[in-house]
Structure formats: structure tokens, C-alpha cells
Amino acid sequence: MEIDSNTNDSVIPSLSEKPIFKALTASEMSNGKVQFRKIPVPAHRYTPLKKSWMEIYTPVNEQMIIDIRMNLKARKVEMKTKQDTPDVSNLQKCADFVHAFMLGFSVADAISLLRLDDLYIDTFEIKDVKTLKGEHLSRAIGRLSGKGGKTKFAIENSTRTRIVIADSKIHILGSFRNIKIARDSLCSLIMGSPAAKVYSKLRNITARLAEMN
Amino acid sequence: MAKNPTGGGNGDVGLGERDHQSAKILSLELLKKLVSTSPPLYLSPSPDLSHLSRNASKNLFTTLVPLCRPKSLPLTQLLSDENFDAEQIWHQIEFQSKPMVKSGRRSLRTFDGLGAEEWRKLFGVVDEEDELDEEVDALEENQVESEEEEEEEEEESEDEKNEDKKKKGIFDHGFFDTDELEEFLETEEKLEYEGNSKNEDDEEEEDDDDDEIGAFNEELSDDDAPYEKYDDFFGKKKKATESSKKNKKSTKTLKDIEDKDEWDEQNGHEDSFDGSQESEKDDDPMNDAESGDNKNNDTLSNFEKQSQIIKSQIDEIEKDLLGPKSWTMTGEITGSKRPKNSALEVDLDFQHNRSRPPIEAEENTASIEDIIMKRIREGNFDDVQRQAELPSKAPKESKQLDENKSQKGLAEIYEEEFAQTTGLANAPLSLTDEQKKEADSLFKKLCYKLDALSHFHFTPKPIIEDLSVSAINLPALAMEEIAPSAVSDAAMLAPEEIFSGKGNIKEDAELSKVDRKRRRAKNKRIFKAETIKRTSKKAKVAPITDLSNEKE
Numbered sequence: 001m002e003i004d005s006n007t008n009d010s011v012i013p014s015l016s017e018k019p020i021f022k023a024l025t026a027s028e029m030s031n032g033k034v035q036f037r038k039i040p041v042p043a044h045r046y047t048p049l050k051k052s053w054m055e056i057y058t059p060v061n062e063q064m065i066i067d068i069r070m071n072l073k074a075r076k077v078e079m080k081t082k083q084d085t086p087d088v089s090n091l092q093k094c095a096d097f098v099h100a101f102m103l104g105f106s107v108a109d110a111i112s113l114l115r116l117d118d119l120y121i122d123t124f125e126i127k128d129v130k131t132l133k134g135e136h137l138s139r140a141i142g143r144l145s146g147k148g149g150k151t152k153f154a155i156e157n158s159t160r161t162r163i164v165i166a167d168s169k170i171h172i173l174g175s176f177r178n179i180k181i182a183r184d185s186l187c188s189l190i191m192g193s194p195a196a197k198v199y200s201k202l203r204n205i206t207a208r209l210a211e212m213n
Numbered sequence: 214m215a216k217n218p219t220g221g222g223n224g225d226v227g228l229g230e231r232d233h234q235s236a237k238i239l240s241l242e243l244l245k246k247l248v249s250t251s252p253p254l255y256l257s258p259s260p261d262l263s264h265l266s267r268n269a270s271k272n273l274f275t276t277l278v279p280l281c282r283p284k285s286l287p288l289t290q291l292l293s294d295e296n297f298d299a300e301q302i303w304h305q306i307e308f309q310s311k312p313m314v315k316s317g318r319r320s321l322r323t324f325d326g327l328g329a330e331e332w333r334k335l336f337g338v339v340d341e342e343d344e345l346d347e348e349v350d351a352l353e354e355n356q357v358e359s360e361e362e363e364e365e366e367e368e369e370s371e372d373e374k375n376e377d378k379k380k381k382g383i384f385d386h387g388f389f390d391t392d393e394l395e396e397f398l399e400t401e402e403k404l405e406y407e408g409n410s411k412n413e414d415d416e417e418e419e420d421d422d423d424d425e426i427g428a429f430n431e432e433l434s435d436d437d438a439p440y441e442k443y444d445d446f447f448g449k450k451k452k453a454t455e456s457s458k459k460n461k462k463s464t465k466t467l468k469d470i471e472d473k474d475e476w477d478e479q480n481g482h483e484d485s486f487d488g489s490q491e492s493e494k495d496d497d498p499m500n501d502a503e504s505g506d507n508k509n510n511d512t513l514s515n516f517e518k519q520s521q522i523i524k525s526q527i528d529e530i531e532k533d534l535l536g537p538k539s540w541t542m543t544g545e546i547t548g549s550k551r552p553k554n555s556a557l558e559v560d561l562d563f564q565h566n567r568s569r570p571p572i573e574a575e576e577n578t579a580s581i582e583d584i585i586m587k588r589i590r591e592g593n594f595d596d597v598q599r600q601a602e603l604p605s606k607a608p609k610e611s612k613q614l615d616e617n618k619s620q621k622g623l624a625e626i627y628e629e630e631f632a633q634t635t636g637l638a639n640a641p642l643s644l645t646d647e648q649k650k651e652a653d654s655l656f657k658k659l660c661y662k663l664d665a666l667s668h669f670h671f672t673p674k675p676i677i678e679d680l681s682v683s684a685i686n687l688p689a690l691a692m693e694e695i696a697p698s699a700v701s702d703a704a705m706l707a708p709e710e711i712f713s714g715k716g717n718i719k720e721d722a723e724l725s726k727v728d729r730k731r732r733r734a735k736n737k738r739i740f741k742a743e744t745i746k747r748t749s750k751k752a753k754v755a756p757i758t759d760l761s762n763e764k765e
Contacts, residue, residue: 051752108622115624150616157615162623173623199614 027083037079037095038071045102046075055107056098059114064090068098077102096121103171104164113173122179126168129190141165144189151195155185158206181205233276240272267293270302274309281313613644 027033041049049056053070060068060079065086068079077098081091093114100110100121113119126132132140144165145152152163161174161182170186172179185198243265250262274291286309293302513521540551541559548556571577588594619626632638664672671693696705719728 106622108624111622112624112627116627119623146616149618153618154614154616157619160623160626203614 025083025086027081027085029088030081035081035091037091037098038074039077039079039095039098039102041070041075041077041102045104049077049101052101052107056101059111060094060097064094064114066091066094068094100173104166105162105171105173109162109173116175118175119173120176120179122172122183124170124183126170126190129187132190137168140190141168143192143195144170144186146195151189151198154199155182155202158202159185177209181209233279236272236275240269240276243269243272267295267302270306274306277309277313281309282316286312 049070057068060066065082065084066079067082068077070076071078079091079094079098085091097110097113100113101107103121103123113121126137126140130140143151146154152165155161156163159174159178159182161172161178163182163186164171164173172182172186174182181202185202188198188201189195247262247265247269255262271291271293278286278289288305288308291302291305293305540546540555621629629638633640661672661674673691694705724732
């Protein structure tokens with residue numbers, strides 16, 4: 001290439017404009033392939049699913065723009081992306097949402113998964129914390145929920161989480177920090193501490209959290 | 214003395230030997246008479262006794278005249294008429310007696326110095342001349358007797374006038390004579406210079422001079438034991454001890470006399486010392502030189518006396534230092550080791566940790582009382598006033614744990630939180646705010662009621678701002694109803710207001726079978742509708758609880 005050293009041109013040659021690429025759509029990302037999600041439905045959630053199907057279907061189809069259907073024979077909820085689906089993660093969010101419902105959470109609580117990114121579900125068993133058998137296990141479950149569920153509600157309200165106690169499995173829905181607090185209090189309840197103690201701890205922690213925020 | 218009317222004596226003029234003898238005999242007789250008279254008669258003045266005594270003294274005088282040297286006597290006869298006083302007579306006697314005493318002393322000395330042969334010579338002379346010797350002997354005896362008598366008289370006079378003579382002369386005791394003393398001292402000094410060892414004799418003689426009781430006694434007792442006795446020379450021992458003590462101090466050597474004034478004080482201090490020594494001397498007058506410490510105070514020199522004082526001081530100090538110390542000086546001590554209540558006597562010094570109680574004195578109380586009265590008059594009391602607590606901070610709102618199931622879903626909660634943070638939605642009413650609102654509304658209602666009761670004028674109800682549209686049809690205005698207070702609201706209502714019913718109203722008894730069936734069907738329909746509503750509500754709100762309930 002010739003170097004034009006002698007040229008006294010003050011004009012700088014204009015650079016070509018940077019090409020601006022639009023975001024890929026979900027379909028384009030997957031090269032036009034359609035993605036599926038299939039979520040099995042447990043037997044005890046069948047009827048509630050039937051009752052609250054429209055509440056599930058509407059936000060998924062209209063706001064997430066994802067196809068959803070119930071496969072009655074396989075007893076699974078199937079979802080697939082459309083071409084219009086804006087975001088890749090929509091499908092996953094919907095899948096999580098439906099999964100949460102299957103675990104036992106209500107639709108109103110599960111919908112929060114669709115709306116917020118940083119909500120998670122944490123599951124653990126009572127036997128992970130402490131080996132309990134027979135009556136001790138029953139008593140531990142009773143301790144966890146409390147009289148009329150007041151202990152569980154107390155934890156839920158103070159930590160802004162939702163808790164589902166299914167036999168010896170415990171599911172917690174919420175943000176990471178809140179899950180931790182709820183889990184600690186639940187574990188202390190399983191270990192045997194009285195509810196009042198748990199309440200006092202919860203109070204202190206939530207107060208501190210509130211101050212920080 | 215009273216005059217004698219009988220007058221005259223015997224033989225005033227021309228004295229011979231016969232006169233002498235006769236005078237002698239007469240004097241003896243008279244003296245016997247005087248002696249025979251009882252002593253109490255002497256107390257009262259009697260002319261007879263005076264006459265007697267005068268004659269006696271006169272005769273004595275005449276008897277003694279031949280024994281004296283004629284030169285020395287101014288008088289040959291004692292003039293003892295009634296006109297002469299006692300003093301005058303005594304003076305005359307003195308004129309005679311003084312030289313006689315001197316001669317007597319000299320003769321004594323000669324007798325001392327005489328040996329055995331000389332005594333024989335004297336006696337031999339006596340054998341040859343019997344009469345003369347007898348006379349001489351008699352004279353000698355008389356001389357001695359007279360000497361004795363005179364000495365007695367002299368001593369009596371001396372004893373009477375002892376106190377007066379003390380002041381005058383220190384040396385008026387017995388044989389002591391200053392002239393003789395001086396002669397003696399001169400001889401002794403000469404002997405000292407010659408180097409003879411007569412110091413012992415000097416000391417003895419000095420001691421003798423000072424201590425007349427002992428030495429003189431020795432000397433005299435050897436030679437003149439049968440004739441003279443201690444009492445003759447020194448008087449009776451009772452008087453003599455006191456006088457001798459006093460005279461001891463007074464009778465000193467010339468050396469000591471010079472220092473007497475200096476040592477008078479010392480003697481005063483060391484009175485006990487001297488007293489003890491003198492008592493010892495009184496007890497054992499022979500043991501002077503034996504005991505070492507019992508040196509006579511008078512013989513000590515200044516240095517010795519000073520050294521004695523220092524020695525005594527040293528002894529005292531040594532005694533203090535070497536002996537056991539008092540309990541205050543021995544370090545730590547317990548109560549059992551010291552005498553009882555001994556700590557009270559000692560002035561102990563220790564720190565008092567408590568402050569002393571205030572001294573109660575009138576001044577202090579008076580000042581305090583003045584202050585009190587002044588304060589009361591002014592009304593200036595220091596009462597403690599309650600301070601109102603100022604709220605520095607807003608009371609912390611304690612978040613109470615809600616044990617009820619939350620009405621909102623989780624999504625809604627997060628939505629509200631997001632809205633608050635971004636500022637789109639208002640802050641949710643806290644529990645206290647709601648409580649405040651409730652309290653506010655209640656109070657307003659109460660105030661309205663109270664106002665209606667108390668005030669005369671009508672005031673309408675307070676306006677409660679409500680956003681919600683109330684379904685109740687209420688009039689926009691509230692007019693005052695002028696009605697008596699006794700009438701109740703129920704009576705004021707119109708019949709339509711009480712009951713607004715349509716159609717044919719029938720009682721239960723009046724109903725026909727068809728009507729009853731119709732009514733039952735209607736009730737059923739209503740009931741069914743309600744149950745459906747209820748079930749649909751439950752299904753909507755709490756599907757999870759249903760599940761949990763099923764499980765339980």
C-alpha cells in the first residue's frame with residue numbers, strides 16, 4: 001500500500017459506521033428451532049390445576065408469549081416457544097412458574113417468579129436436618145406449621161417468603177437472603193427450639209434487615 | 214540584880230595568903246549552898262541568891278588571883294557590889310579567865326610532851342615538898358576544877374549564845390583556833406617542800422580537823438582518859454550531831470572555803486548524797502578511808518564532782534538502752550502482750566478514713582438556723598421538680614409478627630415494595646397510623662355527642678371524608694327536627710318507613726299448601742345460590758390451605 005506522506009490533506013478519511021445488529025429473537029437464537037418444556041403433574045395437584053388453569057394460562061400466553069397446554073394422557077403440562085417470544089428465558093420462567101404450582105404454591109405466589117428474576121425455590125427434607133422417626137417426625141411437622149399454621153405464617157410474613165410443608169419435604173419460595181433466614185428458622189424449629197425463641201430471632205433479624213434496606 | 218541591903222562582901226581590902234585560904238573556904242561554902250538550892254528557886258529573882266552568888270564569885274576570884282600572871286590581870290579583886298551588873302561582873306571574870314585558859318592549854322601541851330622520867334621528876338618534886346606539892350596538887354586540882362567549872366560556864370554561855378556566835382565565827386567550837394591553824398599549815402607546807410612523807414599525818418590531821426568526833430576522840434582517849442571525857446570537850450552528843458553536821462559544812466579547809474560559794478548549790482543538789490554519807494559517818498565514824506565511793510563531798514575537786522554527775526547520767530542512759538524496752542518501741546504488738554488499756558494512754562497516730570462528725574457548737578447551729586429561717590421567710594425551698602421527658606427520637610415502631618395468612622400474594626408484596634422504592638405508590642399505612650385514624654374517628658364521634666348534650670345551639674354531624682360511595686341513601690342535609698325530646702325516633706317514623714312490603718301479606722296460619730310449597734322452593738333456591746357462592750370464594754382464595762387441610 002502506498003503511504004501518502006506528502007499529501008497535506010487535513011481531511012481525515014471517514015470511517016465506515018459501525019454496524020448495528022438487532023437482538024436475536026429466541027427463535028433466531030435457536031436457529032428457528034422450537035423449545036419445549038414438559039412438567040409432570042402430581043395427582044394431588046390435578047384438581048387444583050383444573051380449577052386454576054385459566055389463571056395460569058393467561059399470563060403465560062399473553063405476557064410471556066409461550067404456548068402452554070395440558071397433556072391429559074401423559075398428565076403433563078407442555079410448553080413451547082413461539083416465534084414471537086421475545087426472550088429466551090421466558091420459557092424457563094414459565095416452566096419454573098408451573099413447577100412452583102405443582103410443588104404446592106398458589107398461583108399468586110408463583111406468579112412472582114414470572115415477574116421477578118431473583119426469586120428461587122429451595123427444597124429440603126426434614127431428615128436432612130435431623131433424623132426423626134414416627135411420632136417425633138409428626139411432632140416436628142406440627143411444630144413447623146404451628147397452631148392453625150400461625151408459625152409458618154409468621155415466618156412467611158416476616159421474611160417475605162412462601163413456605164410449603166409437604167409431609168417431610170419443605171419448599172421455600174423467595175429471594176436468596178430471605179430463603180436463608182426462613183430456612184434457618186425452620187431448621188431451628190425442626191431441631192426442637194420453641195416457637196417463641198424462633199419468633200424473637202426472626203424479629204431481630206427482620207428489624208436489622210429493614211434498617212439496612 | 215537586886216541590891217543587897219546587908220551590903221558588902223568579906224575582905225575587900227588587903228588580900229594575903231590567909232585571906233586567900235579563908236576566901237577559898239568561904240567560896241566553897243557558898244558554892245555548896247548555891248548547889249544545894251533547888252533549881253526552881255533560881256527561876257524567880259531572889260535577893261538572897263544574888264547576894265550569895267556575888268560573894269561566891271568574888272571569893273573565887275580572889276582564890277584564883279595567885280595562879281594567874283600578875284601582869285595580865287588588870288584587877289586584883291572582883292568588884293561585885295550591888296551596883297555592878299551581871300555583864301560587868303562577867304567581863305571581870307573574863308579578864309581573869311582568858312589568860313588562865315591560855316596558860317592552862319600550854320601546860321597541857323607540856324604535860325603531853327613529858328616522858329616517864331619527867332613525870333617522876335614532877336612527882337619527885339612533889340615527894341620532897343609535900344606541903345607545897347599538896348598545895349600545888351590542890352591548886353592544880355583547883356585549877357583543873359576551876360578550869361572545868363569555867364569551861365562549863367563558858368560552854369553554857371556558848372550554848373546559850375551558840376546561834377549568835379555561829380554567824381560571827383566558824384571556828385568557835387572548842388579547841389579550834391585560826392591562829393593555830395595557820396601556824397600548823399605553814400609547818401606542814403615546809404615539810405611538804407622538804408619532801409617528807411608526812412602526808413598521812415596531814416590527812417589524818419585534816420580529817421581530824423574536819424571530823425573532830427573520831428580523831429580527837431582517839432588522841433584524847435589515849436592520854437587523858439581518867440580525867441577528861443568526850444562530853445567535856447564536845448558537849449552532849451545529841452546537840453553535837455546537829456551542830457557538828459552544820460559545823461562540818463562550815464568547818465572546811467581554806468581550799469574548800471574559796472569554793473564554798475560555788476559548791477553551795479551542789480551541796481543543795483546533792484543533799485541526799487551528803488545526807489547518806491553523813492548518816493553512814495554517824496553510824497560508823499571509824500570507816501572513813503575504807504569504802505572507796507564514800508569519799509567525803511568536801512574533799513572532791515570540781516572535776517571529780519563533774520565526773521560524778523556525768524557518770525550518773527551515763528548510768529541512766531545505759532540502763533535505758535540495755536534494759537527491756539517499753540511495748541511502744543517493739544514493732545508489732547497484740548493486745549495480749551501489752552498491759553490492759555495501755556493503748557489509751559499512748560497518743561496513737563493513724564489515718565482516719567472516715568471524716569469526723571461535725572462539731573456541735575452553738576455558732577454552727579445558729580448559722581444553720583438563720584439560713585433555715587431566711588429560707589422559710591422567702592419561700593425558697595429546694596424542692597425537686599419533675600422534669601418532663603423530651604422525646605429526642607420518634608418512638609420506634611416495633612414490627613409485630615403477623616401470624617395470620619397474608620392476604621396479598623408474594624408478587625403483590627414485591628410489587629408494592631418496588632413501587633415504594635421507586636416512589637410511584639404511597640407508603641403503606643403502618644399499624645400505628647391505622648390505630649391513630651381509628652382513635653381519631655372515635656374521638657370525633659364522642660365530641661359530637663357531648664356537644665349535642667351540652668350546647669344549646671344545634672351543630673350538625675362532622676363530615677367524614679370517605680372516598681367510597683356509600684350505598685345508603687342519605688339526605689344531603691340534616692335538618693333540625695323540632696320535636697319534644699320525650700318522643701322517640703321510632704314513634705316519629707311514618708308507617709311506610711317502618712315497613713314497605715308489596716302484595717298480599719299472609720301469616721303462616723293463613724298459607725295454603727301451594728303457598729307453603731312455593732315458599733320452601735324459594736328458600737331452597739336462595740340457599741343453593743349462597744352455598745355456590747361460598748364454595749367458589751373458598752376455591753379462589755385458598756387452594757393451598759385446602760390441600761394442607763386435606764393432608765391433616
